[in-house]
Amino acid sequence: MGAECQYELAQAAYVKLALHALKHPAAAVNGLLVGRLLDGASSPVVVAVVDVVPLSHCPHHLPLLPTHELVLNLVEDHFGAQGLAVVGYYHANALRDDADLPAVAKRVGDHIFRNFPRAAVLLLNNNKLEEAVKGKNREPVVQHPILSNSSKWISSTV
């Protein structure tokens, strides 16, 4: 995993992400990123995130296993037909100033990483999301922890 990896987020995917978080302002939301590896041989490697699948907005369903297993299976099947795979996971925290990736997100990220070594985990920045809604700030609202060599998720800039 020493190679640089770039991620392209399609607009539809990005908008779905943001809207999911905005629809449930009082809860944590999460979902899967779906996409494909564009060109494995080039460097930097590019992963295109084509779509997102919003998962849930209930705080007590987030870390529970059955739903996650089910969902990963079904989503892989459904998008596999189109040549896409689960390439990552997104998460938005319930508390506004909470900028940490919760343990459950790391675990899901690890699981996805086992199947897709270029997995990405996106953490929504709630402050930036609020500003984007008010039209003040046009910066992207996601922080992007990636899997470093020592298999910990570290932050990197978008």
Place this chain on the structure above:
Amino acid sequence: MAAAAVAAMATAADDEARLLRLEEQAGHGGGGAWEYLCLARKLRARRPDPVLRLGLALLNNSSARSRLASEQWTLYEQVAVAAMDCHRLDVAKDCIGVLSKQFPGSARIGRLEALLFEAKGEWADAERAYALILENNPFDQIVHKRKIAIAKAQGDMSLAVEYLNKYLELFMADHDAWRELAEIYVSLQMYKQAAFCYEELILAQPTIPLYHLAYAEVLYTMGGLENLQTARKYYASTIKLTGGKNTRALFGVCLCSAAISQLTKGRNKEEESSELQSLAAEALLNDYKQRAPSKEVLITNMLKNMKLS
């Protein structure tokens, strides 16, 4: 008993549907705002935007307000809370001002003022205000719960858990509190403790399918053969209590059966479980055929994988 539970859930669903209908209607100027606000209050639904908009419109309209007479104070309270939820602290402050002039020295207003501190993020002031109220009335449930909420809002989950446990020692029958505690434990990945909370809930209210479902999911997450078998039993009881309509429970039974057969490979297979599994699988397929025929293929594939594995 199961029929009563299903009927209760049906009326709750009816109420929710009526709430949404009234919201639409009132939002487009079709009247029924007061009815909507009363229903929202009764159901304790959290819909701050419409409540704020419609409530404020009613309050600012002096003829409508005088028609409400003594009910207007409840409306002021409702609008104040909705305003705080929408972060319109100016509106909240005005409403609370009106109320405190009408009811000076009231503990109920005191709670609202402390809530306003919370909304502003002034935690120390809020805690002080709540402590004052508790001095006069140490068994004020709502204030106890706000203290827990402050801990949660500050992200201090272990403190929230500590407060919640103390609260439950005093108010053992508060089911919402048990649920809240279970959810916090789950978010902290303390599954055994969460399971304990759900067990208490099921003992107290055995006909509510929600608790059976949540308990089953926690057991499945904990893993291990015994937990999986128990989880399957609770998924099955959820199916019974919801008349077979709960998709998650149907999925749950299939997942459990697949996981159990993985664990018991080579040992004697139980005969009774396969009937449950095939019934659940059939119910799932029918459900998808009716409601989402395009996704039926996915389910068929998944079930095939499970039976083979």
